[in-house]
Amino acid sequence: MTLFLLDLMTKYINYAQYPVPRIRHHAKPVLYFPLKQHRGDRFNYPAEIESLDWKNIFAGGKPPAYIDIGCGLGRFLINMALFEPKKNILGFEVRQGAVEWIEKVIAGEKIPNARALWYSAVNGFKFIKSGSIEKAFYFFPDPWVKRRHYKRRAFSAELLDEIHRVLKPSGKLYLMTDVPEVDGFQQEVMTAHGGFKYKYVTDGKWDLPIETNQEEFCIRKKIPFIRMVCRMK
Numbered sequence: 001m002t003l004f005l006l007d008l009m010t011k012y013i014n015y016a017q018y019p020v021p022r023i024r025h026h027a028k029p030v031l032y033f034p035l036k037q038h039r040g041d042r043f044n045y046p047a048e049i050e051s052l053d054w055k056n057i058f059a060g061g062k063p064p065a066y067i068d069i070g071c072g073l074g075r076f077l078i079n080m081a082l083f084e085p086k087k088n089i090l091g092f093e094v095r096q097g098a099v100e101w102i103e104k105v106i107a108g109e110k111i112p113n114a115r116a117l118w119y120s121a122v123n124g125f126k127f128i129k130s131g132s133i134e135k136a137f138y139f140f141p142d143p144w145v146k147r148r149h150y151k152r153r154a155f156s157a158e159l160l161d162e163i164h165r166v167l168k169p170s171g172k173l174y175l176m177t178d179v180p181e182v183d184g185f186q187q188e189v190m191t192a193h194g195g196f197k198y199k200y201v202t203d204g205k206w207d208l209p210i211e212t213n214q215e216e217f218c219i220r221k222k223i224p225f226i227r228m229v230c231r232m233k
């Protein structure tokens with residue numbers, strides 16, 4: 001499918017029907033930490049998920065082929081689903097308002113192969129079968145620039161273990177960030193993990209034709225960003 005067709009297809013969604021509510025930039029700090037680290041505190045935390053019946057998630061009843069970790073307002077998630085109608089794509093997002101809005105668009109437009117879950121990725125993906133995911137996306141994570149906030153970053157050895165477990169042997173993890181310090185941090189975690197080989201994409205050979213909300217913003221504002229593709233060793 002050409003980019004021209006994609007453009008036509010995505011413009012077909014009349015976003016004026018789905019006004020975006022006011023959504024805070026960050027969720028409550030507790031949501032960036034795994035549920036097991038909290039001891040009986042009372043707070044509104046997304047449910048821990050042990051298993052999912054995919055028949056209740058995607059119209060075709062099949063599991064996801066793609067996952068979008070920290071999908072934000074879901075531009076990439078929705079357009080990727082439209083672009084590849086045979087692939088189910090599941091997004092995870094910690095800001096409840098964003099998920100509710102994405103789900104409204106998905107339901108309104110009857111998109112059968114996209115869903116977003118209110119979920120903190122730091123709890124792992126027990127409900128996803130090992131070796132089942134073709135592509136995992138982790139785009140423009142919150143930088144948490146202050147040193148005391150580093151621990152809120154979702155990217156960690158544990159998250160990489162989970163991504164490594166759910167990816168097919170031929171699977172790929174795609175990363176993008178506009179914060180060089182975050183890129184350095186991710187590269188360090190990735191190197192220490194040792195389960196992936198990675199390559200920076202500097203020659204424009206990025207095989208995803210869809211932009212994320214943040215990527216589109218960076219392009220519009222001429223903010224440089226860094227792309228990396230990781231494969232299983």
Ligand SMILES: C[S@@+](CC[C@H](N)C(=O)[O-])C[C@H]1O[C@@H](n2cnc3c(N)ncnc32)[C@H](O)[C@@H]1O
Binds near residue numbers: 069119139
């Ligand atoms: C800067 S936004 C980028 C959104 C989108 N990926 C894009 O490129 O436009 C980062 C997103 O990751 C989400 N996020 C941060 N930590 C998360 C976690 N532990 N689990 C799920 N989502 C998380 C944030 O709420 C935010 O929406």
